[in-house]
Amino acid sequence: MKSRTQVAIVGAGPAGLTLALLLHQAGIESIVLESRSRSYVENRVRAGVLEHGTVELLCSMGAGERLRREGLKHGGIALRFDGKDHRIDFEDLTSGKSVTVYGQQEVVKDLITALSSAGVPIAFEAPAIALGDLDGEHVTVRYRDAGGAEHTIEAGYIAGCDGFHGICRDAIPPGALTVYEHGYPFGWLGILAQSPPVSEELIYTNHERGFALVSMRSPTITRLYLQCPAGEELAAWPDDRFWTELRLRLDSDCGGPDVVTGPILQKGITPMRGFVAEPMRHGRLFLAGDAAHIVPPTGAKGMNLAIADVRVLARAFEAHYFKNDSSGLDSYSDTCLRRVWNTQRFSSWMTRMLHRFDGHAPFERRVQLAELRYVASSRPASQTLAENYVGLPFA
């Protein structure tokens, strides 16, 4: 069966869903294809920190009611090193801005609810399997439905929002894409546990034994991460080992409450990498979010960057369809890449400042500690961290 739409969106993550809602509100029709089931995408535990501008955007789209009610507003974070906490006060350093801790899967649920009540079609368990005629007038997306039947959508444009492992980026001829990549010799072991958060604010810890991050999802659910070697197996981390190592790295002598253990609800390992594919457009295909770039999670930026891309893309489609002005589509890649590279810079800086590098000579370790002390004690340096963390203004 063949159907037609203005924009075919591949992927129902934060990028694809936000784009679908922005397009709907602008009066542009779209269809979203998602390879996984609704309950899978609504329960996938991932990011948790929303930039100031991301919160404003979701609220302005009418998808922020629960976020305003249940999201935890954070006016700062702590950097823990030298045996104590050093607070970075965002509100003071950025004229009142903050971030909001709210699970990515909650954002996804809110967007799906908003799209469903607006009648925007989302096909779950419907993987896109091939893209066609990217340089032609009407591009096509072939997909398989939950029953195994194949269908083709003819579209004015395709938005490739299908994440790092999707098919859209690979549909671009290799010679047309340049990939920039940086791997780190470690990953993050993350858990979600039913226990009260260790602290009211996030703590980013640089410890001799490795990085640790204390975050949360609610007053009764904590989200915790430990740096682990690249390629580590989950089996190497039984629950007891996780809690013991966390306590050692948090160095409870620093003061503040001790870690309260509880049932671990989810455990996973995330590799750390920086990745950018340029340009983010090929013909009538536009890549957005993780399909085009990955940042290491230390700056809490991946989801925010995905949403920033589609904000630019939605405006460009609106100008194209209603003002016959395609300049936004033509400059989409350049506009997004400026933010992408700044975010790579910030995420890589945070990663280098906070992790243990096995190859570090004592000299480099001392420079790392000097950097942390400088960031914590100099107002301009803390301000640099704060303004990037809460998110720079949109393009």
Ligand code: RFL
């Ligand atoms: P997603 O969320 O990966 O969504 C892509 C969707 O596409 C679907 N898909 C397909 N659908 C149809 N046909 C196909 N052929 C398809 N192939 C794939 C997938 O099933 C999926 O539903 O990409 P998107 O929308 O670009 O969003 C990006 C974010 O998910 C990602 O950047 C963040 O999760 C990164 N991240 C963080 N970002 C933040 O902003 N703040 C954070 O605090 C933060 N912490 C994190 C993170 C990511 C983590 N992990 C697990 C990678 C912490 C962790 C541990």
Ligand code: PHB
């Ligand atoms: C999270 O709460 O999942 C989280 C917080 C901060 C980060 C990354 C992830 O930098």
